[in-house]
Amino acid sequence: MHDFETVADELYALPPGGFTAARDAAAAEARRAGDRELAGxxxxxxxxxxxxxxxxxxxxxxxxxxxxxxxxxxxxxxxQEQLAGPTLRDLSAQRHRLVAALTGQARLAAADAGERLGEAHLREVEQTLRAALADERAAEAVAAGRLTGALDESAPLPPAPTDRPARGRSAGGGRSAGGGPTTRREEAPATSRQSGTPAAAPDEAARREALARVAETRAALAAAEQAQLAADRAATLLEEQVEQLAAEATAAAGLAERAREALAQAEQRLSRARRAEQAGLGEHRTALRHASEAARTTERARQELDRARTRLERLSPERPS
Structure with missing residues (x-):
């Protein structure tokens, strides 16, 4: 059985639809291994x-x-704390571009994992990234990669699932046992705030702007690459569908040709049958005519026979009584 950190990371890498079953299975495995605390x-x-x-x-x-x-x-x-107006404007512009690029990249990453983000989901992703910009604890929660819901820069951070401390593992901030942020604050790389000097030297501000632009470019490039991959997959799928439709069309053409041949043969048989029927009807009419003539001849012969008998009776001598 892995430790909590490893299992939690694996669970929060899963799409939401598979999370609950995988979590319950991991907890059951921990109970079978005798680690009831980990299971809980x-x-x-x-x-x-x-x-x-x-x-x-x-x-x-x-x-x-x-x-x-x-x-x-x-x-x-x-x-913001130093009230550095020009610097704040420059950083705000960078924030807008970077949040937009990362939101688009999150949409593509989710789509690659089989999940479609609607407009409401994209707004929640964007507000979570803005919250990470506005609040250090929110930034730590985002960096931990175990969020359970969207963050809001105007609302307090939601409580972590458990209150066990992390084991010192972090990425851009501390990580709690349940995925929430720790309260450790990193030392800001600024000059003394009491002196009123700017928080970062010009070269440091330029470095940060360059890093932000590099991140924007990387995000845009990755988004373009994922879009290209999606387009390639869609093109491949369409090509397969076209090939399948072509095969079905060929099969249908074969069936249609065989059907036309069968229809032509049936029409030929029907034509022969009709001709035979007409011939049969003609023979039948001829037979009826012959029968009628034979009947009239028979009737005339019977009448002649009757007349002959009558004459014979008249000519025959009468027998003595």
């Missing part, structure tokens, strides 16, 4: 929504693109 922790894991699954999948498959998003969030929060 696994059983407490919540099934992710479709939007949460898409974000979890995005983090797993495209961590290199998600990392700059989390770093951009730290820079935004620092700029």
């Amino acid at each position: 922790r696994l059983k407490a894991l919540r099934r992710p929504t479709l939007a949460a699954f898409a974000v979890n999948l995005l983090v797993r498959r495209h961590r290199e693109e998600v990392g700059p998003l989390l770093e951009l969030g730290r820079a935004l929060r620092e700029a």
Whole structure:
């Protein structure tokens, strides 16, 4: 039996439709192995929504693109605290582009896993990414890859499924035993906030902007590649369907040809039968005419016979009494 972290990661990589059955099976296996505590922790894991699954999948498959998003969030929060107007405007523009690119990539990743995201799901994905930009704990929750529902930058973070501490494993932030964020804060790479100096030097801001642009480009490239793969799969499927339709059309043409041949043969047989019928009717009429003539001849012969008998009786001498 694997440890909790490994099993939880495997479970939250599954589409929502298969999560509950896999979680219950893992908990049952833990109970059979005698680890009732692990079984209870696994059983407490919540099934992710479709939007949460898409974000979890995005983090797993495209961590290199998600990392700059989390770093951009730290820079935004620092700029907001420092009231750095120009820097904040630049970072906000980067945020809009990166969130849009990652939302599209999450949609394609979910589609590749067999799940279709509707408009409502895409809005939840986008608001979750914005929440990760706005709040450090939300960023840690996103980076953990075990979200169970969408996050909202204007609402408090939902409680984690369990309160067991993580074992120090993180990706862009701490990870709780049930998938929630820890409360450990990373040291911001900024200068002293009390001095009122900017949170990041110009070269650091440029580096962050470059990282964000690289992440946008990677996200756009990955989205284009996935779209190309989807188009190739669709083209292959259509080609197979066209080939199947062509084969069916050929078979149907063969059937139609055989049907036409059978119809022609049937029409020939029908024509012969009609000719035979007409010939039979003619012979029948001839036979009837002959029979009628024979009947008249017979009747005349009978009448002649009767007249002959009558004459014979008259000519015959009378016998003595």
